[in-house]
Amino acid sequence: MKRQKRDKMERAFSRGFQAGLTGRSKDECPYQSVDIKMQWLGGWREAIDGRITGLFTK
Numbered sequence: 001m002k003r004q005k006r007d008k009m010e011r012a013f014s015r016g017f018q019a020g021l022t023g024r025s026k027d028e029c030p031y032q033s034v035d036i037k038m039q040w041l042g043g044w045r046e047a048i049d050g051r052i053t054g055l056f057t058k
Helices: 008-021 034-053
Strands: none
Touching (some): 008 034
């Protein structure tokens, strides 16, 4: 059975989340497309918010 490729939007969100957890700057977003960039930034914001509130630590 073939594996389905993950959705590009889901992957962008996940990568943004990982970038936020590691403390990377939002200026390091690798995407140019507005929709995908917004997903990356959404993941980044969620991770940063989690770090600030103490849900995640480095």
